[in-house]
Amino acid sequence: MAARPVVDAVIEKRPAHPPRASFAAQLGALLWKDLLIEWRRRELLASLIVFSLLVLLVFDFAFDLRRIEMPVAAPGILWVTFIFAGVLSFNRAFALEKDRGTWEGLLLAPVDRGAIYLAKLLAGVLFMLAVEAVSLVLFAALFDLPADVPRLAAAVAAGTLGFAAVGTLFAAIAANTRARDIFLPVLLFPVSVPVIIGAVKATGLAFGSSDSGYPWLGLILAFDAIFLAVSFAVFEFVAEE
Numbered sequence: 001m002a003a004r005p006v007v008d009a010v011i012e013k014r015p016a017h018p019p020r021a022s023f024a025a026q027l028g029a030l031l032w033k034d035l036l037i038e039w040r041r042r043e044l045l046a047s048l049i050v051f052s053l054l055v056l057l058v059f060d061f062a063f064d065l066r067r068i069e070m071p072v073a074a075p076g077i078l079w080v081t082f083i084f085a086g087v088l089s090f091n092r093a094f095a096l097e098k099d100r101g102t103w104e105g106l107l108l109a110p111v112d113r114g115a116i117y118l119a120k121l122l123a124g125v126l127f128m129l130a131v132e133a134v135s136l137v138l139f140a141a142l143f144d145l146p147a148d149v150p151r152l153a154a155a156v157a158a159g160t161l162g163f164a165a166v167g168t169l170f171a172a173i174a175a176n177t178r179a180r181d182i183f184l185p186v187l188l189f190p191v192s193v194p195v196i197i198g199a200v201k202a203t204g205l206a207f208g209s210s211d212s213g214y215p216w217l218g219l220i221l222a223f224d225a226i227f228l229a230v231s232f233a234v235f236e237f238v239a240e241e
Contacts, residue, residue, distance in 0.1 A: 026111045030119030034093070035126070044092050045127055048085045052135040055081045060142045070145050075203040079196060081135050082128065082160065089127050090167040091184055093120050094175035103175075113236035121168045121231075128160050145207055152206035158217055159199025162224040166192045169231040172238050195223050 038044055059077045097103040106116065136156075139145075167188050174184040202216040 023112055023115055026115040027118055027122075030111065030115055031122050034119060034123040037096070038123075038127070044089065045130060048089060048127065048131045049134050051088065052081050052085050052131050053138055055084065056135060056138050056142060070143055071204065071207040074139075074143065074145055074207050075200045078135070078139060078156075078203060079159070079200050082132055082156070083163065083196065085131050085135075086124070086128050086160075086163055086167055087185055087188065089124050089131075090164070090171035090188075091174070091181060093124060093168070094171050095180065098175050107239060113239050114232050116239065117168060117172075117232055117235040120172075121164055124164045124168055125160055128164060129157070132156055132160065148206045152203060154217055155199055155202035155206055155220070158220040158224060159195055159202070162195035162220055162227055163192050163199070165224065165227040165231050166195070169235060169238065172235065195220060195227070198223065 056077070059080075063073065094103070097106065107113075136152075140147075167184075170184055170187040170191070171180075174180040174187065177183045198216050198220040202220060205216065
């Protein structure tokens with residue numbers, strides 16, 4: 001009985017609700033969760049790399065392009081590879097949560113909806129950048145096309161961010177449908193056209209062109225900012241649905 005007053009005092013001093021982690025801590029924990037799951041399974045990244053390599057090999061055998069024509073065709077070849085690999089990555093991000101039944105638990109957890117969106121976005125961007133790095137190495141080996149590496153890296157990174165910003169939002173919407181594999185491209189491609197066009201143009205200027213690619217890069221960054229802001233704002237309503 002002597003310990004009862006001590007227990008009562010501890011209960012009275014304990015807060016009714018545990019302190020909520022900061023937004024950065026939530027984002028870090030969610031991102032680490034997605035990366036750790038992929039590191040343990042190694043299915044998504046391996047399949048995306050194999051898919052991208054197969055696409056590049058198909059282009060290599062399908063087109064007998066002269067060296068003078070390659071600077072024109074190279075951006076399209078690269079971004080077709082990047083886009084289809086990205087769509088597979090976005091679908092997988094939310095499909096895994098839905099199939100395992102962990103999506104509802106994630107929504108019930110005391111975390112900000114924006115942190116969930118940014119974690120999925122950053123994981124998707126990291127996966128795409130890894131696939132794009134391997135694809136660019138194979139592209140250089142197959143086509144032997146000189147490029148301005150800093151300009152090419154900037155165009156690929158900016159285009160990937162904008163494409164992933166929209167793709168992550170629409171993947172969350174498509175995950176609630178039965179035909180999510182078909183529904184995602186139908187939603188994603190029309191909206192992401194400005195970013196894709198800008199990325200293709202900026203990438204093309206990195207292959208042996210003397211023109212400046214900064215106007216196209218600025219256009220991509222402007223759309224990146226718009227898509228990020230809008231997607232971040234509406235993701236909470238999409239997640240609730």
